[in-house]
Amino acid sequence: MMMTLADQETEVIKDSCKVEKPIKLIELSQKPRVYRIPEFLTEEECNHLIDTSKNKLRPCNEISSGVHRSGWGLFMKEGEEEHPVTKNIFNKMKNFVNISDSCEVMQIIRYNPGEETSAHYDYFNPLTTNGSMKIGLYGQRICTILMYLCDVEEGGETSFPEVGIKVKPIRGDAVLFYNCKPNGDVDPLSLHQGDPVTKGTKWVAIKLINQKSKEGTPTQ
Ligand SMILES: O=C(O)CCC(=O)C(=O)O
Numbered sequence: 001m002m003m004t005l006a007d008q009e010t011e012v013i014k015d016s017c018k019v020e021k022p023i024k025l026i027e028l029s030q031k032p033r034v035y036r037i038p039e040f041l042t043e044e045e046c047n048h049l050i051d052t053s054k055n056k057l058r059p060c061n062e063i064s065s066g067v068h069r070s071g072w073g074l075f076m077k078e079g080e081e082e083h084p085v086t087k088n089i090f091n092k093m094k095n096f097v098n099i100s101d102s103c104e105v106m107q108i109i110r111y112n113p114g115e116e117t118s119a120h121y122d123y124f125n126p127l128t129t130n131g132s133m134k135i136g137l138y139g140q141r142i143c144t145i146l147m148y149l150c151d152v153e154e155g156g157e158t159s160f161p162e163v164g165i166k167v168k169p170i171r172g173d174a175v176l177f178y179n180c181k182p183n184g185d186v187d188p189l190s191l192h193q194g195d196p197v198t199k200g201t202k203w204v205a206i207k208l209i210n211q212k213s214k215e216g217t218p219t220q
């Protein structure tokens with residue numbers, strides 16, 4: 001059967017939908033290194049992460065000594081990271097970071113109005129016993145990828161108070177920031193926080209990217 005021009009045009013549109021969009025990193029700051037990644041997640045990926053977590057969240061409290069989080073969260077079980085949707089998200093990340101076998105599992109957090117995460121560093125402090133033990137187990141947390149799974153009506157920005165940057169949560173967008181300087185030293189300018197949500201709900205997925213550890217032996 002002969003194809004009409006209309007059929008051919010439909011084919012072209014269908015084909016272009018299958019092609020993943022190129023991933024664009026927009027630099028927000030050089031010191032510390034912070035990038036916004038517009039439309040990193042698709043609608044389907046955002047919905048999958050919310051739908052598979054919403055009934056399993058537990059209240060959060062301290063995430064490390066002195067760091068307060070008042071939202072709700074979970075760490076994915078290892079098998080859940082094998083789901084095709086999650087694996088595809090990791091494949092997209094592999095365009096700009098190395099995901100080693102010792103990387104920590106993805107975390108999902110939901111904040112209701114008034115909830116927040118106070119200012120903290122994601123890196124392990126190599127000067128403490130606990131920090132250097134974790135560097136040995138998982139490898140230093142070189143960078144963090146924070147993915148926004150929904151829009152937030154008001155508040156809930158990810159803020160970097162040392163440099164005055166505020167990233168507004170937009171559904172599907174991600175922010176990539178480095179907790180270490182290019183020479184591997186920890187970067188105190190990477191101090192950040194999840195501002196209180198003032199209206200609506202905020203959902204984020206967080207993947208910490210650890211440097212490959214030397215098979216269980218402390219790297220410090
Ligand atoms: O919710 C945010 O915007 C930041 C969360 C965060 O920094 C963390 O969980 O380590």
Ligand SMILES: [Fe+2]
Pocket residue numbers: 120121122144192
């Ligand atoms: Fe953090």
